[in-house]
Amino acid sequence: MGNPIKEKGDQVVFLKQRLGMFLDLLDAIEPESTELEDIDRLISIIDDLESKCREFKNRDE
Template sequence: MGSPIKEKGEQVVFLKQKLTMFMDLLDAIEPESADLEDIDRLISIIDDLESKCREFKNRDE
């Protein structure tokens, strides 16, 4: 695990990269062949992003 990201600008870049990876994954999934595992993985990624946003917010306070 890397060191904590404390600078606001680096936090934004990190979140943008994670969101871009999520969007790329979402674009790659074929709706006709998506299964429950695919949906669960997408939900997990969103949960991770939400958790990271809360973590960054709490770091700033």
């Protein structure tokens, strides 16, 4: 793992990059061929982003 991101600006950049990757993945999915495992993975990615947001918020307090 890398070093913790402490700077607010770096945290925002990190989250934007992760969200951008998620949106790219979402755009690439073909609805007709999407399986339950794919949906579960998308939900997991959202959960990870939410967890990272909470982590960053707690670092600021």
